[in-house]
Amino acid sequence: MNRKKLVLIAIIALLVGLFIVFDGHQLLTLANLQAHQASLAQWIADNTLAAVGGFVLIYIAATALSLPGAAVLTLAGGAFFGNLLGLAAASVASTAGASLAFLAARFLFRDTLRQRYAETVRRMDRGIEKDGAFYLATLRLVPVFPFFLINLAMGLTGMKLRTYALVSWLAMLPGTFVYVNAGTQLAQIETLGDIVSPGVLGAFVLLGVFPLVAKFALGFVRRRRVYRGFQRPQQFDYNLVVIGGGSAGLVSAYIAAAVKAKVALIERDRMGGDCLNTGCVPSKALIKSAKAADTMRHADRYGLDSVPVQGSFANIMARVKRVIAQVEPHDSPERYRKLGVDCIAGSAEFVSPWEVAVTHHDGRRQILTARSIIIATGGRPAMPPIPGLERMEPLTSDTLWSLTEQPKRLVVLGGGPIGSELAQAFQRLGSQVIQLEQGDRLLAKEDPEVAELVQRQFERDGIDLRLRHRALEFAEEDGERVVYCGREGADNPEERVRIGFDRVLVAVGRSGNTRGLNLEALGIEPERNGTVPVEDDLSVRFPNVFACGDVAGPYQFTHAAAHQAWYASVNALFGQFRRFRVEYRVMPWVTFTGPEVARVGLSETEAQAQGVAYEVTRYGIDDLDRAIAESEDHGFIKVLTPPGKDRILGAVVVGQHAGEILAEFTLAMKHGLGLNKILGTIHPYPTWNEAAKYAAGEWKRAHAPQLVLRLLEKLHRWRRGKPGNAASTAVESQQL
Incomplete structure (x- = not known):
């Protein structure tokens, strides 16, 4: 940061510090204004020019430094100078102060923002150039956000100063008039009876109604503006x-x-779109075939003889098509x-x-x-721009369903949900899968412990998982398809890893x-x-x-x-009568790997990043009777709640049937039910959903009222009688 910026920051800090030290926030209050109204009125009448000048300077300083009290100052303008002079002084001062704050934000932060987020800034500037003046006017007329935030935010854009100042002045003028007019009425309040006078009531009504009227008017203007150049049909098909x-x-x-x-x-x-034809339905059908193959391969878990898996890949894909055809009539x-x-x-x-x-x-x-x-x-x-990739006839989640011959060596680009689901399925069906992921773990949106559990299973399945590997180039050498990768953390940054393969599946997003x-x-x-x-x-x-x-x-x-x-x-x-805002607060999702990963609400990583206070309750599925009976006793449930409360902030389930178990937590979050309600619900035994109840039980055990329990322990001891009396009573009973 250069010296000029440091000097400006120091000046701003000094002025704000003086404001705090001298209790400026107490001076710029309505109560203080009314308390000193009478004493100031005579001096202002004798020194009008100086009073207006001082008022404008104070207003400019408060606005430029984003100090609280602008609304009180606007009321003061009406109270001390009347409608006309008060409006002129307040509108000029507010525009000047806002422009100074706008310039300060631009000088201090815009260059840094442009260097770090160049593309974002360019897109933002294009939007501001096109519609910035209108949206600035909207924000000024209907103050959804505090004005000081608008000053600072607009300073980070490419809007011209003269546009900003002119639009701000014009758009703030109606609101300024409403506040100044209210201030003239406040100046007349001497007794409680004055509060219900027509003039004061009218000013307050105008103050309250103005945002609603402005919002309606802006909506009308916006509709007319956005449809400009289009001819609306007289009637519709x-x-x-x-x-x-x-x-x-x-x-x-x-x-x-x-x-x-x-x-x-x-x-x-x-x-039916992707879900029916290339996404959810075919992928889950393929995953089920892969799970059946894995069960046969490890039948000894269930006291049976494990058998080598034999089958036609073409038959497997034909089954996938039959599943699609069976579901197709629904869509x-x-x-x-x-x-x-x-x-x-x-x-x-x-x-x-x-x-x-x-x-x-x-x-x-x-x-x-x-x-x-x-x-x-x-x-x-999405198809990444990697040299040579197009010549490899890359498969995607859209195109792989036309395969009839199983790849012996399959490279999978991407460690997200789609890449991980399909990598495991093909490995379990007999391909040798090499999965390349640029990051340091699979399933980057999940907590590290979740990804680690899935990764361990992938390694047991035999997947050649290459983390921190970025595909740099695809080529064909001596009749073999190869991909060259850069490896993060390698001793030699120029070193490239060569991997041979038969087909490549691209799963790096959509x-x-x-x-x-x-x-x-x-x-x-x-x-x-x-x-x-x-x-x-x-x-x-x-x-x-x-x-x-x-x-x-x-x-x-x-x-x-x-x-x-x-x-x-x-x-x-x-929508002409009422519009609903889409709500994403409770959005569950499931990654259908083995083990499944199901989540709703905040993860622990997200809670930490957002500064949300939370505590964690865990339950290990290895303790669940049904899981033990099915030899699927692995995984866990993790629930996030506010400290000391049972309200669910988020839940993740890792293990068999995780998606089905998650539904209970999703329902609870949607309808505001806490873990105590889940604990109090009867769950049939032995079922997988008992895991949700046991997780709630872990929370209850951790929050048991210890003082009450100690008192109950003493009560029960007292009710059993003293040790001596109890012993003598037992002897007498034996003699009888």
Whole structure:
């Protein structure tokens, strides 16, 4: 940090320190203002110019230094100078002080921010250049955030000073007038009876109503502004058009049809989306085959003879396709047409916020109009830009289901949930899997102890797990496919690890599907990962355009897509009356490795990062009778609660049937039930879900009231009688 910045920081610290030392926070209060009102009024009347000048300087200093008391100063402007002069002084001073705070934040922090987060700053500046003035005006008119935060935050952007000052002055002017006017009425309060005078009551009503009126007016202006350049149809073909027939799109269309709206569902490929065709359903079918192979290979755990696993990989994949076909009718066009949904096969692109152009598979083009449109186009596997990778015909979670021949040596890129599930499945089915992960552990979003338990099982399964390995280049040498990796922590940074393989599976994340939607026609710019930026109500820039599922993020799970779809469809159909904000507080997920990893709420790592106070309750599944009976006695449950309370902040289950066990904790979190309620619930014996009850029992044991227990112990001893009396009573009983 250069000398000029240090000097400015020192000056600010000195002024703030003086403010604290001389009890400035006590001076800038309404009570102090009223206490000294009479004594100041005469002096101000005799020295108006000096008084106004001093008032402006104090106001500028308070605003520039982000000190508390700006609202009281604005009231003081009305109380001492009246409406006209008070408004002029307060509005000029507040704008000047805000501009100084804006410049200070820019001078101190913007360069550092730009160096560390260059791409983020560039995107932020593009947005500010496009819509910054409007959003600044919105924040000033409806003070959702304190003004000092707006001053500092805007200073970090590329907004020009003159734009910032002019917009701030104009947007703060109505609110400043309301406060100044209230101050003129406060100056008239001498007795309690004055409080109910029409003038004072009117000022307070205006003070309370202004944010609501401003919010309504801004909403109207925003709607007019965002739709500028588009012609709204006089009538509509549909109440709702849904683009995409995956989990999010299907649920959206189902809800709309259930409430008798006219809805169209457009799908360019296969109904059911990733979950049915390339994701949840086929992967779980493959994992089940792999688990069966592992059971046969280790049948001696159950008192049987272990047998070598023999089978046709083509038969396994044929079973996967049969499973898909069996589930497919649940998501079929026929079923949804019976529900009242117009299912259309084709590609869709936006023409306007109310119009979608559909290109049918036969080449026919059709324009559909709808009051609301939902984007539910899902996601696709991300492909990293590694030299030579494309020539290796890489497999992804989308394409591997066309395999009929099992790879002998399979390289898996990625140690996340998808990569880990498929790596273990292929290893258990007989491939030699080499799993490459750049980080220092698998499942980076889980706690280290969770990842360690899964990693130990992977090593027992025979997976060649290469942590801290980053794929640098793919090549074909002497008829063999190879990948060269950099290894973090190697003695020689230039050393490259050579690994031979037959096929490579890429599982390094997913991107949102927005190609071909013509979002640029609506001025919608996708994020770097392909997802579209959504508001809390899942709208995308326009109040009638929504997104849900993988294309919206932040969670790319089937159940998250269905959860979002409810909010998107309800807001799309009834948003003119009321809008619901999507809520992610209780979002469970499961990684279907062996052992399974299931989590809801905060992990311990996240709690530490967020500074959340917590305590941990653990229960080892090796103690569970059902687990012991099935020779699956490994894993644990970990529950986070606030210190001394049984409210669940988060829970993770690692082990067999973890996903099913987690459901009880998810239900408890959703409905505000604590561990005491779980403990008080009857669980049939012997079941896996008893583990949840025993975990609750561990919490109860750790929080048993020790003082009460000691008193009870004394009570029971007293009720048994003194040791001497007890002994003599026993002797007498024997004699009788």
